[in-house]
Amino acid sequence: MTILQLKIASTEVHHTAIIVLGAVLGRLCKAELCHDEVGKAAISFLSHGAAHADDTTLLPFLIGLANAHIPSSVPVLLRHAAGASPQAAALSMAALQRLPAKFISAEAQISLLAISRGEGSTHDPAIRILAIETLLMSEPPYDIVRALLADLHNATSEMARFVLAKVAAMIRASHPVSLTIQKALRDPFIKNYDFFSRDGLSSACWGFISQANASNITYNLDILFSTNGLMRRSNMDVILQGHRDALLVSQVTLEAEGLQSIFGEGLDAGGEDTDATARMSALLFGVQLKPVEFFRGYGDLLSKIWSSTGEPTTAVKGLLSLSRHQQELVLGSGLTLILHGDVALGIDITGNIDVSIWNAKSKTVISSKGAVVVLATAAVVTENWKKGVEVTTDAEVQFDTTTTVHFSRSPYLICLQMERSTFPYREKMVHFSAYQKEEHVLESKRVRVVRIPGAELPLHPANSEMCKQMFATLGSLRSSVAESDSFTDLQGMKGELANKNTWSC
Structure with a gap:
């Protein structure tokens, strides 16, 4: 706390x-350890x-409040959620979403309802959603649920389509509010x-990545488009669900503002004329990280296009030690059993926006790579010898979201x-036995490697039709657009999609 209150040279x-x-x-x-003097000061x-x-220093404080989960911060977060800054409003909403529902009072719910209606200074459809x-x-x-749904009669087609898809996904996921939604419907x-019957491209999908007896891994993919067909916001959550608890493993959000001016399109109803901006933010194990900005303004976008190396922008990359445990147990025979366990996670979340004005195409790719290693050892140790078993499991997986x-x-x-x-899943089991006074170790080893086949996760049916229509236009594009590396990439995508099953929510 003392260091933070000093003036740090590096912003x-x-x-x-x-x-x-x-x-x-x-x-x-x-x-429950934040009630002492240091916790209250923080x-x-x-x-x-x-x-x-001020505007230049506000964002890190909002991210800090989002990570702290402080119920007393609700009034401050609501004030910024209703403010004029879209980025500050989005961060404030994210912080409110991570608080337990019991801390969002009836007054706070009324304030959120007013924001969803575009009252006050809030008119941006993305913030209202x-x-x-x-x-x-x-x-x-x-x-409030009925009023919320009734307001969709006056909303834009994309906004109404997204909310309908969102409530449908919440019903399928058996969210606590799903019964109230069904009653209102x-x-x-x-x-x-x-x-x-509202038409649009926006969607909200929920599905399983893997299912097991003890836990499930699910995903939420929300994508909001403007009425002009430009992506405004995409959000992907990966959630580990047990019988009683759920853990938000990762969340990757991509936001774009002001792109209508670049393509000569008009603004959404209630939208504001802002600089063309694209940014990505990531949340890892409940910790919100600082957003990464791809570009701000038309000049910056052109500069990035001409100087781009094609390398993705990293939002978060690191190695985490999730668990480390060591314990000694004295058995009934008098022997000592030593248990040791380590769990480590490596993660790399990157994003890339490729805009080709010559080919009239843009491609956005968010890649989430993760690798986990579990090491467990159990050994019986005496003064003269030790005997035990060591088990190692590891897996590495990558998810790509491409628009x-x-x-x-x-x-x-x-x-x-x-x-x-x-991705590969590997198991290695080693039985070892050794005399402590000798270097020679007797061991037996067993290794099992399983390759888990890749899959394309389910999205909405309208997307499948749009993809087919896009790839069907490749012949006409060949005559009007010069062939380039970007065009070759699109041809590769066509063949790739043809070899996969088409899923729908």
Whole structure:
């Protein structure tokens, strides 16, 4: 705390320290250890900073509050959620979503409902949808859920389509608010053709990555488009679910603003004319990281296009020690059993935006790579010898979320793909026996390697039709667009898709 209150020369280091403080405070509060003098000082520092910081220093304080999970920060977060800055509003909404529903009071739910309606200074459709998501996750009463759904009659087609897909995904996932949603959907004012026939590209999908007796790994993929067919926001969550608890393993969010001006399109209803901006943010094991900006402004975009090396931008990369355990047990025979276990995780989340004005195509790829290693040893040790077993398991997997847009004609052609690569799963078991006074070790080894086949994860049916339509236009594009590396990549995607099953939610 003393260091943070001093003036740190490096702005990057100062902002990182604030974010780390929020993460540490969140762990302490989870263990009910944040009520001492140091914990109260940290809470006061983050809350005061978020309430009084200017535009240049506000974001790290909001990320710190998101990591700290402080219920007392709700009023400050609501104020910024209703503010004029889209990025600050999005971070505030993310912080509110991660608080337990019991801390979102009835007054806070009314404020979120006002934001979802575009009241005050909030008109951005992406922020209004974030308010709707936050409100639904707070388990609101029937009256608010009904009002929320009834407001969709006056919403844009993309906004209405996204919310309908979102509530359908929440019902399939048996979210606590799903019963209230189903009750509201029985209202004749909502349950009608006009309400459910809204057209659009936006989607919200939920599905399983893997299923087991003890736990499941699920994903949520939400994609919001503007009325012009440009992607505004995409969000992918990977969640580990047990019988009682759930852990948000990772979350990758890609946001774009102001791209309509680049392609000569008009603004969304209620949208504001902002600089063309694209950024990516990541959340890892409940810790929000600092967003990474791809470009800001048309000039910066052109500079990145001409100077781009094609290498992806890294949002987070590192090696984590998830668990380390060592224990000695004295057996009934008097022998000593030594147990040792280590779990490590390597993660690499990258994003890349490739815009080809010559080919009238843009391609966005978010890659999430993860590798986990589990090492466990059990050995019986005496003064003269030791005997035991060592088990090692490891796996490495990669998820790619690809968005390809052809803007050579209107409406734009958009194809979404979410793929899991083929990955190896290895097990190695070693039995060893040795006399401690000798270097010679007797051992037997058994190794098993299984290759888990890759798969394309399910998306909405309209996406499959759009992908088919996009790839069907390759012949006409060949005559009007010069062949290039980007065009060759698109041909490769066509062949790749043809060899895969088409899934739908």
